[in-house]
Amino acid sequence: MAPQDPHFASRVRESFGRQKAMALIGAALGMVEPGRVEVALPWRDDLTQQKGFIHGGIIGMIADTACGYAAFSLMPADCSLVTVEYKINILAPARGSLVARGEVIRPGRTLTVTRGEVYSEDGKHIASMQQTLMMLPGTPDTPE
Amino acid sequence: MAPQDPHFASRVRESFGRQKAMALIGAALGMVEPGRVEVALPWRDDLTQQKGFIHGGIIGMIADTACGYAAFSLMPADCSLVTVEYKINILAPARGSLVARGEVIRPGRTLTVTRGEVYSEDGKHIASMQQTLMMLPGTPDTPE
Amino acid sequence: MAPQDPHFASRVRESFGRQKAMALIGAALGMVEPGRVEVALPWRDDLTQQKGFIHGGIIGMIADTACGYAAFSLMPADCSLVTVEYKINILAPARGSLVARGEVIRPGRTLTVTRGEVYSEDGKHIASMQQTLMMLPGTPDTPE
Amino acid sequence: MAPQDPHFASRVRESFGRQKAMALIGAALGMVEPGRVEVALPWRDDLTQQKGFIHGGIIGMIADTACGYAAFSLMPADCSLVTVEYKINILAPARGSLVARGEVIRPGRTLTVTRGEVYSEDGKHIASMQQTLMMLPGTPDTPE
Numbered sequence: 083m084a085p086q087d088p089h090f091a092s093r094v095r096e097s098f099g100r101q102k103a104m105a106l107i108g109a110a111l112g113m114v115e116p117g118r119v120e121v122a123l124p125w126r127d128d129l130t131q132q133k134g135f136i137h138g139g140i141i142g143m144i145a146d147t148a149c150g151y152a153a154f155s156l157m158p159a160d161c162s163l164v165t166v167e168y169k170i171n172i173l174a175p176a177r178g179s180l181v182a183r184g185e186v187i188r189p190g191r192t193l194t195v196t197r198g199e200v201y202s203e204d205g206k207h208i209a210s211m212q213q214t215l216m217m218l219p220g221t222p223d224t225p226e
Numbered sequence: 227m228a229p230q231d232p233h234f235a236s237r238v239r240e241s242f243g244r245q246k247a248m249a250l251i252g253a254a255l256g257m258v259e260p261g262r263v264e265v266a267l268p269w270r271d272d273l274t275q276q277k278g279f280i281h282g283g284i285i286g287m288i289a290d291t292a293c294g295y296a297a298f299s300l301m302p303a304d305c306s307l308v309t310v311e312y313k314i315n316i317l318a319p320a321r322g323s324l325v326a327r328g329e330v331i332r333p334g335r336t337l338t339v340t341r342g343e344v345y346s347e348d349g350k351h352i353a354s355m356q357q358t359l360m361m362l363p364g365t366p367d368t369p370e
Numbered sequence: 371m372a373p374q375d376p377h378f379a380s381r382v383r384e385s386f387g388r389q390k391a392m393a394l395i396g397a398a399l400g401m402v403e404p405g406r407v408e409v410a411l412p413w414r415d416d417l418t419q420q421k422g423f424i425h426g427g428i429i430g431m432i433a434d435t436a437c438g439y440a441a442f443s444l445m446p447a448d449c450s451l452v453t454v455e456y457k458i459n460i461l462a463p464a465r466g467s468l469v470a471r472g473e474v475i476r477p478g479r480t481l482t483v484t485r486g487e488v489y490s491e492d493g494k495h496i497a498s499m500q501q502t503l504m505m506l507p508g509t510p511d512t513p514e
Numbered sequence: 515m516a517p518q519d520p521h522f523a524s525r526v527r528e529s530f531g532r533q534k535a536m537a538l539i540g541a542a543l544g545m546v547e548p549g550r551v552e553v554a555l556p557w558r559d560d561l562t563q564q565k566g567f568i569h570g571g572i573i574g575m576i577a578d579t580a581c582g583y584a585a586f587s588l589m590p591a592d593c594s595l596v597t598v599e600y601k602i603n604i605l606a607p608a609r610g611s612l613v614a615r616g617e618v619i620r621p622g623r624t625l626t627v628t629r630g631e632v633y634s635e636d637g638k639h640i641a642s643m644q645q646t647l648m649m650l651p652g653t654p655d656t657p658e
Contacts (some may be wrong), residue, residue: 102272103281106250128246134369137247138294138309139287146283165282166481167502169313169457169601169644171627173620187642188605192480193454193504195603195642210619210627212601212644214455214502216481225278310625311646313457313500313601315483317476331498332461336624337598337648339459339498354475354483356457356500358599358646360625390560391569394538416534422657425535426582426597427575434571453570457601513566 083117083186087159094119094151097223101147109144111151117186119151125179136176141200145170145211148184149196153215154223156189162223166193168213179203184213192217227261227330231303238263238295241367245291253288255295261330263295269323280320285344289314289355292328293340297359298367300333306367310337312357323347328355336361371405371474375447382407382439385511389435397432399439405474407439413467424464429488433458433499436472437484441503442511444477450511454481456501467491472501480505515549515618519591522548526583529655533579541576543583549618551583557611568608573632577602577643580616581628585647586655588621594655598625600645611635616645624649 087093091114098104098111104121107129112120121144123129123136131137146168154163181201188195198211231237235258242248242255248265251273256264265288267273267280275281290312298307325345332339342355375381379402386392386399392409395417400408409432411417411424419425434456442451469489476483486499519525523546530536530543536553539561544552553576555561555568563569578600586595613633620627630643 097276100276101281102274103284106272128250130246132241132244132367133306137245137287137291138312139283139290140247142286142290142312143281143283146286147281150282162277164319165316167313167315167455167483168282168286169311171311171620171644171646172309173627175308188603188639195455195605197642207620210629210644212603212642214603223276311599311627315476315500315502317483332459332495339461339599341498351476354485354500356459356498358459385564388564389569390562391572394560416538418534420529420532420655421594425533425575425579426600427571427578428535430574430578430600431569431571434574435569438570450565452607453604455601455603456570456574457599459599460597463596511564 083156085116085156090116090155093159094155097154098151104147107140114155117152117156119148119155119184121148121182123180136180138172141172141176141209142170144180144182145198145200145209148182149198149211149213150215152184152186152196153194156186157217160220162218162221163215164218166214166216168211170209170211172209173207176202176208180208227300229260229300234299237303238299242295248291251284258299261296261300263292263299263328265292265326267324280324282316285316285320285353286314288324288326289342289344289353292326293342293355293357294359296328296330296340297338300330301361304364306362306365307359308362310358310360312355314353314355316353317351320346320352324352371444373404373444378404378443381447382443386439392435395428402443405440405444407436407443407472409436409470411468424468426460429460429464429497430458432468432470433486433488433497436470437486437499437501438503440472440474440484441482444474445505448508450506450509451503452506454502454504456499458497458499460497461495464490464496468496515588517548517588522587525591526551526587530583536579539572546587549584549588551580551587551616553580553614555612568612570604573604573608573641574602576612576614577630577632577641580614581630581643581645582647584616584618584628585626588618589649592652594650594653595647596650598646598648600643602641602643604641605639608634608640612640
């Protein structure tokens with residue numbers, strides 16, 4: 083898991099900072115290592131579904147983002163990444179703050195495969211994701 | 227696709243109304259039919275990722291919700307539903323308002339399988355989902 | 371869904387004919403149309419799991435193959451395809467002969483997304499698949 | 515990961531022995547531990563697809579089976595299990611003998627979630643699976 087860009091961490095942090103959807107839900111970037119990224123989500127009542135648990139789609143959002151940046155950390159500086167698909171199992175209802183950990187399991191030139199886990203602050207395993215991403219070489223990671 | 231509860235539509239609308247996460251992103255319930263539900267998402271700049279497209283996790287949120295309520299519409303009045311898992315392919319980058327259409331493909335006593343499609347207002351096919359839900363009989367669909 | 375190769379049907383049939391795994395399980399190619407392919411699987415006792423139903427992995431095999439050739443039918447003559455990933459829900463236990471129907475839902479230059487359905491001869495819906503494939507341009511679809 | 519049935523290993527081995535589809539492809543059960551099961555697949559030319567690699571559906575079959583028995587190893591003696599769904603990423607083309615390793619990541623009363631990895635004999639990572647199973651209590655794991 084060797085990063086191709088020595089400035090991978092700042093590149094990941096700047097890209098995350100442009101994700102307005104992460105600001106909307108109050109998510110914050112945690113650890114950024116080559117092929118491994120964490121996203122933290124403090125508890126907020128407005129993230130819940132009809133029974134008062136964190137919405138499954140919100141859980142998917144932070145796992146998707148952690149996994150995507152885990153892949154992005156290994157990419158060259160002049161590319162952008164798109165999520166091809168992801169699959170998530172919700173293992174337990176979530177109340178309280180969450181952390182999503184994304185990890186690359188197969189880095190590739192075109193496609194990268196990642197896995198993500200979501201845990202609650204009391205250590206409960208909330209969700210597991212498996213995700214596929216595609217690199218777009220020579221494409222800016224910013225709005226056109 | 228016969229609903230077990232004649233008041234399925236109002237039950238779906240009340241449940242959706244308790245989803246604070248849907249209010250947060252500005253999503254609204256559209257059509258509610260037995261086994262088929264739509265969720266509309268007007269464009270907002272704060273739903274985007276780093277390149278200015280709608281965040282893939284937001285697309286997953288509305289598809290997950292549309293599919294979940296498609297399943298919920300067929301359920302008895304005294305149950306609640308949990309999402310077991312979902313898988314989504316992002317087919318195209320999304321800008322502009324979206325609509326997610328969920329549909330039951332196999333209703334079951336315990337497990338229900340659904341599919342969802344997300345389209346942009348100009349008719350572009352944005353995403354496809356396949357989802358599994360589990361019914362919890364005799365469980366209120368409200369916070370404990 | 372316009373085929374790029376006018377000889378797509380014979381190209382699909384020749385490729386299927388090289389799949390020794392299909393011969394092993396007794397599967398046969400049915401309809402081949404642009405973006406839509408069927409694979410038939412006559413009942414055989416040696417395809418079963420411990421309870422006497424068709425093995426879920428066998429169901430996955432024919433759905434994967436039908437979906438893959440649905441994608442292949444739209445590709446140029448000088449490429450090969452690889453399955454990136456697939457997800458399958460087993461909807462009902464299967465006894466008797468099966469047919470798998472694959473269909474392209476989003477053809478793409480690099481990635482193609484398909485869906486597949488498996489039915490039993492009495493019309494029961496057995497399984498639903500969603501699959502992603504990647505085209506390898508200028509690569510022979512034969513052993514090296 | 516405590517087994518509920520002290521005779522879990524022999525129960526798994528007997529059930530696997532009834533899977534005629536495993537005999538057909540020449541797969542053999544390897545390690546059986548609580549929540550972890552291996553299935554070995556010696557190379558055979560008749561397991562291949564059109565390019566001479568092991569068919570992706572065959573890879574899915576052994577991963578599905580290893581994961582299913584990982585779950586079954588933790589179940590009570592008088593139940594049977596059904597695969598609800600699985601998702602598999604094919605990470606690399608496979609030639610040579612394979613081993614699939616299934617592992618329970620979330621055991622449950624009704625639903626169990628597992629993961630599986632497939633490796634080739636030279637240590638290459640071939641595939642990754644995430645799977646959901648449902649327990650049917652008081653149901654024999656044999657043909658009716």
